[in-house]
Amino acid sequence: MSLRRFWSGNIAVAEGALAAGVDFYAGYPITPSSEIMEHMARELPKRGGIFLQAEDEIAAIFLLIGASWADAKPMTATSGPGFSLMQEGLGIAVMTETPLVVVDVMRAGPGTGQASKAAQGDLLQARFGRHGDQIIPVFAPSSVQDCFELTVFAVNTAERLRTPVILLSDELLAHTWETVRVPEGVERVERRRPKDHEPPFGSPDPRVPPPMPRLGEGHALLVTGSTHDAWGLRQTSDPHAHRELVERLWEKIWLNREELFRYEAVGVEEAEVGIVAYGSVARSALAARKLLAGKVSVGVVVLKTLWPLPEEPIRELAARVKAILVPELSLGQLVWDVERVVAGRSPVLRFSKIGGGIPIYPEELAERVLEVAG
Amino acid sequence: MSVHPLHVFLRSEALPTAFCPGCGNGLVAGAILRALVQAGMELRKTVFVAGIGCAAWIPSPHFLADSLHVAHGRAVPTALGIKLRRPELQVIVVGGDGDIAGIGGNHLLHAARRNADLLVIMVNNLVYAMTGGQVGPTTPHGLPTSTTPYGNPEHPMDVVQVVAAAGANYAARWTTAHLPQLEKALVKALSMEGFRFVEVVSPCPARVGGRLSMAPVEALKWLRAQSKPVGQAGPDEIPVGEYIVRDRPGFLRALRGESRG
Structure with missing residues (x-):
């Protein structure tokens, strides 16, 4: 059984997020992504979720990082200039293995470019916008149906692999209205919690992300954007610790790539x-x-x-x-x-x-x- | 061998600390921990959030509590993300003047405006110390630093005044030469809702004291002599005490609609 809905690409992204269990949204207004934020501002409070309009996109991405560590499934949406500002937080999210989803509705750049006009100039920024070695999965819808389904997939991928995920939409798709088949229920992946004495930042098998503990349970968790060992203790001068961590973070995505395709x-x-x-x-x-x-x-x-x-x-x-x-x-x-x-x-x-x-x-x-x- | 009474709150693998001899961070760390005990706060229900800089190292990695150590200037929005989702946790930001009022200034302003339910402790050592003692938003006019070798041409910001004006429920300043007053302020702030801000002026013997040929103990004496109660301090003196104490509904209650009409 499925329902038929007539949605724009942006609304389908927001509805996909809600279906996947996104319960925290922080963002900053920017054309052509704002309808996603407005939809979330309407829908989240009704469902017990949290919506916050941040003071800028940098705050938005760090609100997501904090919320994710506080058990939320967080998402934000933006466009070129805001996406540039979020790169800083995306790098920290990679290093701290924080699940979150960033939607970039591409518009014409560089600079402030043409705010309301479609473009596909952010592909390389989505991949390589951060400093340092890292892989963030990037998905791109090409229909309003995709906007719904790939947002669900993005949220689930973030949880499964404990990683930030980018959804790359564009202005034409964002404002195209199409019929969407909405299943009655969608798969929801929940992040793994630690058992016994499992370290939060280490894994014997790089394909398996480490479990993500909850705050406030006496773990004395150390979460850091700096190079760290399996327990989160900073190791900023040990070359082995750096190679081990950065390679594992890379392999976590790379060795699981087939299931992302x-x-x-x-x-x-x-x-x-x-x-x-x-x-x-x-x-x-x-x-x-x-x-x-x-x-x-x-x-x-x-x-x-x-x-x-x-x-x-x-x-x-x-x-x-x-x-x-x-x-x-x-x-x-x-x-x-x-x-x-x-x-x-x-x-x-x-x-x-x-x-x-x-x-x-x-x-x-x-x-x-x-x-x-x- | 006797053990320091606060040792149980510290992460033994993080000791000895990386702080320079004579740094004020140890005094601030002690004041925070003693205040938590006095206020009856459980360390396991307390989350510390820090950015980048010497003061950010006070909680992370030293405190045996949950801590997030994020990008320079971004502790406040990270902390708010935690607090919104887990209101039952006490969320405390510790950072330096450059971290909190410089690169993170916009976040500070808006967290105070929202009356976000956070306690922010800003350790003001007058410079960017970790990177070598560069001029910062709180550096006194005329002070030579590594990037103002001829003296600071700019004027410092009174961050406590700004935060008070922006809408915080509590804003106070003390120095590391006023530990009992500082602890009292922290205990009071911990019992309140909304945005609470405590600035601690603290000596940096490496980057400020060294340049001025001022030994750590002299720096403490100078801080004490230089400090005057709020409203009585002259232009070159440090105003200490409470700037604002209010009881407006915090952001969490406002979000739930409890502060309307």
């Missing part, structure tokens, strides 16, 4: 030309494929996990096609990944469009595919 591969088997895309642009790619039916066979890989990157579907596509097009609402960021993964097996062509929030239209993409197909 979400993508759709459409028409890859018989494809002559390939397209790799994500977000709202992936919709244009699928529409271009339909437009070209009977003329050129197009294989589309829609990436919904952007970090770590599902490489196999891109390789499979590359093995079959004359060329791969990578359409992006940026000057080209995902294209670097595709070039690296394809590694010369087929030509990789960027298709960039920026400015004014104008989408990549299926017609122009189809036209380019025809050129490539010769």
